[in-house]
Amino acid sequence: MTGSNEHVLEVRDLKMHFPIRAGLLKRVVGQVYAVDGVSFQIGPGETLGLVGESGCGKSTIGRTILRLYEPTAGSMHFDGQDITHLKANALKSVRQQMQMIFQDPFASLNPRFRVNELIGEAYRVHSGDANWEDHVASLLDKVGLQADQMRRYAHEFSGGQRQRIGIARALAMSPRLIVADEPVSALDVSIQAQVINLLDSLKEEFGFSCLFIAHDLSVVEHIADRVAVMYLGKMAELASDRDLYQNPKHPYTQALISAVPKPEADAKRRDRVILRGDVPSPINPPSGCRFHTRCPHVQDECRKIEPTFGEVAPGHWVACHMHGHSDSGDARGH
Amino acid sequence: MRTYIFYKLLHAVGVAFIVSMVSFILLFYTADPASMLLPETADDADIAAFEKDLGLDQPLIVQYGNWLARIVFEGDFGNSWVAKVPASSLIGVALWPTLKLALIAQFIATIVAIPLGMVSAVKRYSLIDNITTFIVLVGQAMPLFWLGIMLMIVFGVWLQWLPTSGSETWVHLILPAVTLASFTLPLNMRLVRSGMLEVLSQDYVRTARAKGVPRSGVLMKHAFRNAAIPLVTVTGVQFGALLGGAVVTETVFAWPGLGRLAVESIQVGDFPVVQGVVLILSAFTIVANLVADIGAAWIDPRIRFE
Amino acid sequence: MNNVSPTAPIGDSHQDHKPSPLSVVLKRMWQLRMGVFGFLLVLLLIGSAIFAPVVATHDPLEQDIISRLTPPSFLEGGDSTYLLGTDQLGRDLFSRIVYGARISLMIGLSAVLVSMVIGVLLGLAAGYFGGKVDAVVDFLVNAMLAFPFILLAMTLVIVLGASMENIILALGLSNWPIFARVTRIETMKLREQEFVLAAIAQGLSHVRIVLKHILSNLAAPILVIATVEIARAIIRETFLSFLGLGIQPPTPSWGLMLAEGRDYMLTVWWLSTLPGFAIFLAALGINLVGDALRDLLDPRMRKG
Numbered sequence: 001m002t003g004s005n006e007h008v009l010e011v012r013d014l015k016m017h018f019p020i021r022a023g024l025l026k027r028v029v030g031q032v033y034a035v036d037g038v039s040f041q042i043g044p045g046e047t048l049g050l051v052g053e054s055g056c057g058k059s060t061i062g063r064t065i066l067r068l069y070e071p072t073a074g075s076m077h078f079d080g081q082d083i084t085h086l087k088a089n090a091l092k093s094v095r096q097q098m099q100m101i102f103q104d105p106f107a108s109l110n111p112r113f114r115v116n117e118l119i120g121e122a123y124r125v126h127s128g129d130a131n132w133e134d135h136v137a138s139l140l141d142k143v144g145l146q147a148d149q150m151r152r153y154a155h156e157f158s159g160g161q162r163q164r165i166g167i168a169r170a171l172a173m174s175p176r177l178i179v180a181d182e183p184v185s186a187l188d189v190s191i192q193a194q195v196i197n198l199l200d201s202l203k204e205e206f207g208f209s210c211l212f213i214a215h216d217l218s219v220v221e222h223i224a225d226r227v228a229v230m231y232l233g234k235m236a237e238l239a240s241d242r243d244l245y246q247n248p249k250h251p252y253t254q255a256l257i258s259a260v261p262k263p264e265a266d267a268k269r270r271d272r273v274i275l276r277g278d279v280p281s282p283i284n285p286p287s288g289c290r291f292h293t294r295c296p297h298v299q300d301e302c303r304k305i306e307p308t309f310g311e312v313a314p315g316h317w318v319a320c321h322m323h324g325h326s327d328s329g330d331a332r333g334h
Numbered sequence: 335m336r337t338y339i340f341y342k343l344l345h346a347v348g349v350a351f352i353v354s355m356v357s358f359i360l361l362f363y364t365a366d367p368a369s370m371l372l373p374e375t376a377d378d379a380d381i382a383a384f385e386k387d388l389g390l391d392q393p394l395i396v397q398y399g400n401w402l403a404r405i406v407f408e409g410d411f412g413n414s415w416v417a418k419v420p421a422s423s424l425i426g427v428a429l430w431p432t433l434k435l436a437l438i439a440q441f442i443a444t445i446v447a448i449p450l451g452m453v454s455a456v457k458r459y460s461l462i463d464n465i466t467t468f469i470v471l472v473g474q475a476m477p478l479f480w481l482g483i484m485l486m487i488v489f490g491v492w493l494q495w496l497p498t499s500g501s502e503t504w505v506h507l508i509l510p511a512v513t514l515a516s517f518t519l520p521l522n523m524r525l526v527r528s529g530m531l532e533v534l535s536q537d538y539v540r541t542a543r544a545k546g547v548p549r550s551g552v553l554m555k556h557a558f559r560n561a562a563i564p565l566v567t568v569t570g571v572q573f574g575a576l577l578g579g580a581v582v583t584e585t586v587f588a589w590p591g592l593g594r595l596a597v598e599s600i601q602v603g604d605f606p607v608v609q610g611v612v613l614i615l616s617a618f619t620i621v622a623n624l625v626a627d628i629g630a631a632w633i634d635p636r637i638r639f640e
Numbered sequence: 641m642n643n644v645s646p647t648a649p650i651g652d653s654h655q656d657h658k659p660s661p662l663s664v665v666l667k668r669m670w671q672l673r674m675g676v677f678g679f680l681l682v683l684l685l686i687g688s689a690i691f692a693p694v695v696a697t698h699d700p701l702e703q704d705i706i707s708r709l710t711p712p713s714f715l716e717g718g719d720s721t722y723l724l725g726t727d728q729l730g731r732d733l734f735s736r737i738v739y740g741a742r743i744s745l746m747i748g749l750s751a752v753l754v755s756m757v758i759g760v761l762l763g764l765a766a767g768y769f770g771g772k773v774d775a776v777v778d779f780l781v782n783a784m785l786a787f788p789f790i791l792l793a794m795t796l797v798i799v800l801g802a803s804m805e806n807i808i809l810a811l812g813l814s815n816w817p818i819f820a821r822v823t824r825i826e827t828m829k830l831r832e833q834e835f836v837l838a839a840i841a842q843g844l845s846h847v848r849i850v851l852k853h854i855l856s857n858l859a860a861p862i863l864v865i866a867t868v869e870i871a872r873a874i875i876r877e878t879f880l881s882f883l884g885l886g887i888q889p890p891t892p893s894w895g896l897m898l899a900e901g902r903d904y905m906l907t908v909w910w911l912s913t914l915p916g917f918a919i920f921l922a923a924l925g926i927n928l929v930g931d932a933l934r935d936l937l938d939p940r941m942r943k944g
Contacts, residue, residue: 066841095843108834112856122842169838345782352783360795471674475923477875479882480898480916487909578790582879597883600794608795616787 007041007077008177008209009065014038014074016057016064020283033282034060036233037074039309042177047203047210049220049241051256052230053279058213059103061230062179065211066100067091079176096126099170103182105162109154115140115165116150123172139168142205143198160191167198171206179211184219196223218260221245226315229253232290233282235309239316249318251295289321297322338631346624353616354405357609358398411610416599421606424595425614432591435583436576438507439514440569443522446515448565451526455534466523473520478579482513482586510587517579518572525565566633570626574619675932681925688741696735697723700892704730709908727897727911728904736892737918743893744922747808748874752866754812759819760862766820767827768850777824781817789814793876797885807886811873818865826861830854860937867930871923878919894919 016035019028035057042048052058064071067083075084083094102108109118120136129135137147143164154162163183170178180199184192200223203210214220220227221241228238229252237250248254255273275294280286286293292302301321309319404410411421454463489496489509496509581593588594592611599607669676688695708730711718718725723734766777784792796810830836831854839849878895880886887893889900894915901911 063837068837068841092843095841098841100838100841102834102838104834108838110835110839110853110857112853121839122844125844125848169842173842345779348779349783352779353787356787360799471924471927475871475920475927477878477916477919477923479879480912480919483898483902483905483912483916487905487913491906491909574785575789581790585883597794601884612787612795619787 006044006080008044008046008079009042009211010077011041011061011065012039012075012077014061014064014076015072016060016069017072030283033233033285035064036285038230038233038235039074040228040235040238042209042211044176044209045203045207046226047212047224049224049227050211050213050230051215051217051220051227053215055232055279055282056230057233057282058215058230059181062100062181062211062213065177065179066098067095096122096173097175098177098179099173099175101163101166101170101178101180101183103185105159105166105186108166109162111153111155114151114153115157118154118165119150119169119172122169126173135172136168139171142171142202143168159187160195163187163195164198167195167202171202171208174206175208177209177211179213181213182215183212185215192219199223217245217256229256232280232285234290235317235319236291237316237318237320238309243313243316247316249312249316249323250291250320251297251322252291289319335631339628342624342627346620350617350620353620354402354613355398357612358401360609405613411613412606414599414604414607416602416604416607421610424607425592425610428590428592428595428611429614431589432577432580432584432593435507435510435514435589435591436573436580438511439580440518440573440576442511442515443517443519444569447519447522447526451523452530454523455527455530466527470520470524473516476516478513478517478582479586481516482510482583485509485513486587510583510589513586514576514579514583517583518576521568521572522565525568529562529565562633566626566629568626570622570624570629573622573626577615577619672932672935674928675935678925678928678932681921682929685741685745685922685925688738689745692739692742696732696738697721698732698735700731700736700739701890702731706730709904711908712910712914715910724914725910727900728908733897733911733914736897737894737915740892740894740897740915740918741922743804743887743891744874744877744919747804747811747877748870750808751811751815751873751877752869754808755815755869756819756862756866758812759816759821760823760858762816763820763823764827764850764854764858767824768831768846768854770828774824777820781820781824784814784817787814790876790879793880794883794885797880802885802888804887807877807880810880811876815869815873818869819862822861822865823858826858827854830857864930864934864937867926867933871926871930874926875919875923 014035015033015037018032018034020030020032021028038057038061040048050058050061060069063069065076067086071084075082077083078094078098081094083091086094113121116133116136119139120132123129123135124132133150136150140147140150145161145164145168149157154165157165163186166183183199184195187195196219199210199212203223210223212220212224217227224241226238226240227244229236229244229250231252237244237248237253239247239249244253245257248257251273252275255275258273273296275296277294280290280293286303288304289295289302289307292298295302299321305321307319307321309317311317312323401412404412409422411425413419414421414424417424450462450466450469454460454466457463486509496505577593580591581596583589584591584593585597592615596608596611596615599605599611704726707719707722707726708728710722710726712725712733713720713723715725722732724737725733727733727736762777762780766774793810793814796813797806800806800809836849836853839853877886878893878898881893881895882899884899887896889896897915898912898919901908901913901915904911
């Protein structure tokens with residue numbers, strides 16, 4: 001989407017490689033190519049879903065955006081400001097604008113802190129507001145918990161409730177962008193829907209942009225405006241919610257969608273696309289198109305040349321040799 | 335595995351260096367051989383000449399180097415300031431009694447700890463388990479030399495069964511060895527017991543039992559080997575503590591080992607001997623740690639790749 | 641409390657029938673009865689130390705040569721004025737033991753404090769910052785652990801001279817590696833926890849993260865270790881005194897009393913045995929309390 005210039009987040013050709021050290025002197029013997037050239041933007045109030053298997057780099061992207069890591073290459077712009085290598089004080093102030101919701105509701109909350117501290121610590125430190133507990137109370141209310149619970153400890157709550165606390169914490173400083181790193185993966189299915197609905201309504205109310213990371217396409221379907229699919233450190237496909245689900249172009253996306261169980265009795269019997277083989281390691285990715293080892297439509301070209309990530313239809317981007325980037329939108333051709 | 339061993343060796347040598355440096359510096363700053371060995375009437379010129387003779391006017395690094403070289407290549411720790419004989423001879427004489435004591439004590443501790451620990455893990459809350467728990471609690475709070483004195487009083491004075499000092503026959507070894515063994519026994523028992531408990535609660539053990547493998551078979555094959563790993567590691571580390579306990583035990587029982595030598599030398603300020611003992615004891619501790627680390631890595635291959 | 645059904649009103653985590661608070665406390669105390677016993681011993685120790693002037697029957701330094709080597713009152717030849725008998729200079733053993741508690745406690749607590757401060761600071765730095773700092777600290781820790789502790793403490797006392805402050809210093813400086821090692825490992829584990837990442841992502845300063853987030857989670861394991869180390873420090877001090885390298889006479893130190901009594905062991909056995917028994921009880925009590933603490937603090941964290 002080439003939309004407005006006022007992107008909240010713009011990521012260009014982002015790479016995040018982690019060195020592997022071994023031996024006596026801890027020499028670098030290899031790299032984990034966790035994220036290997038990814039580009040996308042998120043507009044104001046927009047939710048971008050980011051889906052992929054374990055190890056595809058989606059969590060790494062989330063953390064890199066928040067500068068929990070420093071990118072190996074590429075650039076990230078937040079509200080127009082280059083945050084790729086920002087340091088210290090400047091980074092501190094930007095950090096208040098971007099927040100994260102973590103996957104594990106048990107490990108992401110300090111067991112020694114009470115709920116009010118958990119939610120309001122950063123707010124209190126950064127704003128110096130003497131009535132910070134009032135702010136915490138209103139946040140608790142917004143996420144569906146009772147404000148009089150705030151002096152309790154995190155372990156007194158259930159998983160779903162703890163995740164709500166995590167959401168309240170993310171909202172405390174009214175950020176422009178929230179990165180939700182698999183926020184419902186650790187919850188029971190019945191709770192998942194509750195939390196997703198909560199996020200959805202909060203999004204409406206607070207107006208933040210959201211990068212919603214998940215490993216399951218069905219989870220993001222409801223909440224995302226656009227969805228991106230990642231495979232082994234690279235982006236395979238990016239399209240609007242509807243386009244992706246109704247007209248997936250990348251074979252990997254098609255396989256993912258076909259795997260989603262559909263309970264309707266009259267659902268079209270789409271053939272299950274079953275992928276062969278295992279996911280290759282991000283330390284030693286395959287040549288050419290990374291997906292070629294498992295692709296049911298693999299050609300010679302796919303083994304040698306890496307496909308570029310291009311726009312094959314308005315707002316619909318794919319990295320696949322089967323889909324040319326000509327303006328005619330012809331699905332064949334090189 | 336080889337890289338692991340090499341890295342550990344390097345580490346051990348480094349530690350040995352630090353220990354030797356600290357020993358040397360302590361000696362250097364506290365000792366004043368001139369005032370100890372020269373008559374009071376010596377004037378400054380005499381002192382200067384004396385010091386030059388002993389090489390004490392050289393820079394610190396050079397003295398350290400000489401000292402270290404003499405020890406490593408010639409086994410010369412200098413002369414005892416008190417006994418006027420080479421320190422190494424005093425140390426050499428005292429070495430074997432200490433080793434004997436430590437090894438026997440550790441042996442006793444181990445052969446008592448293993449069966450007791452295993453039984454108490456298997457039969458929880460039984461009499462054996464309660465006894466074991468009691469021994470662990472009491473043993474860890476027991477001041478070593480009080481136990482030694484009490485044993486001396488009970489077995490040596492009241493019952494007159496065992497001799498209380500000297501080291502001529504193996505009978506003399508009993509009291510000191512038992513005393514020292516009590517130092518490491520509680521920890522060993524706890525380790526065996528908790529190691530066994532952890533293994534026994536593992537799913538694969540329960541599976542084996544469910545399949546009908548008899549209890550003894552399961553125990554001996556799987557449980558013990560896994561429980562043995564922490565024991566091996568700790569035995570090596572404990573050796574250092576054991577040597578410390580030996581210092582106490584030898585003092586109480588007048589056992590002619592390194593510990594008693596060290597204590598007496600410290601009390602009279604005979605520094606070359608103290609240094610030598612410290613170095614030897616540290617060397618043993620370092621080697622014991624090294625062996626334990628390598629042994630543990632050999633038993634449990636996962637350790638090699640951390 | 642983690643079994644709340646999704647349809648329960650949010651925040652309602654009480655069970656239907658709450659047992660009375662008193663019976664809950666009593667039940668807990670029975671489960672931890674060893675710890676309670678230890679706690680009583682420790683209270684006895686602290687009480688003796690604080691209220692020594694009130695509890696003791698005599699001045700511990702007062703000599704009464706005529707009554708020297710009187711047996712304890714419960715033995716033949718004993719005298720009820722001297723509850724536990726007198727030592728070779730006619731000083732009342734009971735009073736000396738009571739006053740000895742002061743010395744032991746003071747030294748034990750102070751020495752552990754010194755070790756703890758040094759060890760925890762180094763361990764935090766090593767665990768949190770990793771890299772070179774960690775390598776240096778780790779190496780130092782291993783090097784110091786290779787020294788036989790007793791010899792190190794003894795040598796330090798010789799070098800510095802035998803006084804109460806120096807003993808505390810010697811014991812404290814010899815024992816910090818234990819605290820450093822544990823702190824380092826726990827810090828490294830905590831650093832990877834997501835709540836630390838969350839704190840970083842919220843723009844909180846490193847200082848704040850280390851002091852508030854990490855340290856608050858370290859308090860439990862450090863406390864458990866500290867209690868055990870207090871008992872060990874007390875025992876070590878008594879050994880130093882036993883060797884004449886600790887507290888100097890005539891101050892009543894349990895170790896000194898053991899040493900002085902050794903010469904009379906054959907006949908006047910109580911001079912050595914009773915102070916030793918006091919040491920044992922003190923160490924036992926502290927260890928039991930430490931064990932109970934560990935049980936108390938661990939499961940609660942795991943439940944969450």
